[in-house]
Amino acid sequence: MSAQNLATAPAAPAAPTTPASLPVPAPAAPGRPHRLSQLDVLESEAIHIIREVVAEFERPVLLFSGGKDSVVMLHLAAKAFWPGRVPFPVLHVDTGHNFPEVLAFRDATVARLGISLEVAGVQDYIDDGRLQERADGTRNPLQTLPLLDAIAAGRHDAVFGGARRDEDKARAKERILSLRDEFGQWDPRNQRPELWNLYNGRHTVGQHVRAFPISNWTELDVWRYIEREGIDLPPLYYAHDREVYLRDGMWRAVGPVSAPRADEQVELRTVRYRTVGDMSCTGAVESGAATVHDVVREVAQSTLTERGATRADDRISEAAMEDRKRDGYF
Structure with missing residues (x-):
């Protein structure tokens, strides 16, 4: 093809780009099979x-x-x-x-x-x-x-x-x-088998x-995936100062639908939420985990599930x- 033809030939369509939030896995090293994490x-x-x-x-x-x-x-x-x-x-x-x-x-x-x-x-x-x-x-x-x-x-x-x-x-x-x-x-009692x-x-x-x-x-796994993918979350999942009061071993947020009783003292504490439900039934945990990496380390050391630790509605009965x-x- 002549230089003139090369200059006027239509350009090949550009390859689609991947959004920043959807990272492309790194290729496997030469001679080694690619193994999924x-x-x-x-x-x-x-x-x-x-x-x-x-x-x-x-x-x-x-x-x-x-x-x-x-x-x-x-x-x-x-x-x-x-x-x-x-x-x-x-x-x-x-x-x-x-x-x-x-x-x-x-x-x-x-x-x-x-x-x-x-x-x-x-x-x-x-x-x-x-x-x-x-x-x-x-x-x-x-x-x-x-x-x-x-x-x-x-x-x-x-x-x-x-x-x-x-x-x-x-x-x-x-x-x-x-x-x-x-x-x-x-x-x-009536569930279907799921094979593979x-x-x-x-x-x-x-x-x-x-x-x-x-x-x-x-x-x-959820938190490690959030960290890997750079997924944004509501800020209350990370450590922040909030007015709370202690009830049944959980720190409840002070709010229009979650008011302390006369014998419950309001305190300003650094807390975060492991799970997000209603203000009226979800407790916070004391934590200094202000980043995703901090939360991953904290969750790795926990011995309680997030619902068992912070959801009052799950304590209504066994x-x-x-x-x-x-x-x-x-």
């Missing part, structure tokens, strides 16, 4: 499950609260379908007792990714009489009815959740694809499936989580 294996399994559900179901949705596990789930979904958009909406059951910084993070995240957010408000159900406030003030058990109604209204046949088996013994019983009957209920990476999503009209792509992850799951809760 533990995080690579967990990520690959989760992305496979997400793609499998999207391929097999018509109207999936992802539960997204702005908490660390749902943030990781959304990140995995973005990687699974990049450079396209996440092909399903996200759903949040808003109790009205959420931390304001978590709600702000939730809204900013869905706006950045350009995905649809569906919100089911517990307060709406209380206002019109479909639900009543509990004597203990917690609203977590009240999420079940709004969740099931939102699933039915959206005709969602698959619902992604960020539950992990290491969190609670009830969640340890659950399959990765878990069938719910026409009433949204879960029967722990074969998942059974068969269901009839009215039933739906809950899908848990990070079921095999631990809290430490089978509190399983009872809620039977009724349709996640």
